[in-house]
Amino acid sequence: MDVLNQTLVEGLAGRAAVVLSDAGWTVGQIENTALGAPSTTVYVPTGLEDDADLLLDAFPMLTRTRPAFEGLDPAALTLVLAEPDAERVVALMEQTTTSADPSASPFALAADAPDGR
Numbered sequence: 476m477d478v479l480n481q482t483l484v485e486g487l488a489g490r491a492a493v494v495l496s497d498a499g500w501t502v503g504q505i506e507n508t509a510l511g512a513p514s515t516t517v518y519v520p521t522g523l524e525d526d527a528d529l530l531l532d533a534f535p536m537l538t539r540t541r542p543a544f545e546g547l548d549p550a551a552l553t554l555v556l557a558e559p560d561a562e563r564v565v566a567l568m569e570q571t572t573t574s575a576d577p578s579a580s581p582f583a584l585a586a587d588a589p590d591g592r
Contacts, residue, residue, distance in 0.1 A: 476500050476530075477548055479508040481557040487565055489555060494568045498533055503551055510555055515564045518543040519552040526552055535566040554563075 476495060480488035492502040519527040520543040530552060531537055537554070547553045556565065 476502055476551050477504040477505060477553045478502060479504070479510065479553060479555045479556050480561075481508050481510060481512055483559045485563055486562060489552060491556060491565050491568060494565070494572050500530070502523070503540050503548065508555060510557075511572045512555040512557040514539055515557050515560050516541055516555050517554065518547050520547070520551070523550075523552055534568055534571060536564050 478492045478495065479489045487506070488505045492505045496502050497530070515537065516539045517527060517537050519532060519540055543549065543553060548572055
């Protein structure tokens, strides 16, 4: 999973990446971007729809998904943090993982981690 920061808030993608990693997701790229997403969005490559469903179940504050497009990694979900909701979304993600029981993670019982995480 790649995490891209489309805001002026320094370190926001890194904060989200820590939360995702702590929840069992493998994070690849963590960087700034200017993709033009109108709000925080999870871009989903063809074939990774089930992974996206798992991500949205674990982090219900991630409410906007769109198909991935050329230029994004076709083998990974891409989370683009964008205004106006990026800071709120990351704060809610942080609260979710600090209050959650790690054994309740959908990945705690999975024999194999899904691709793209």
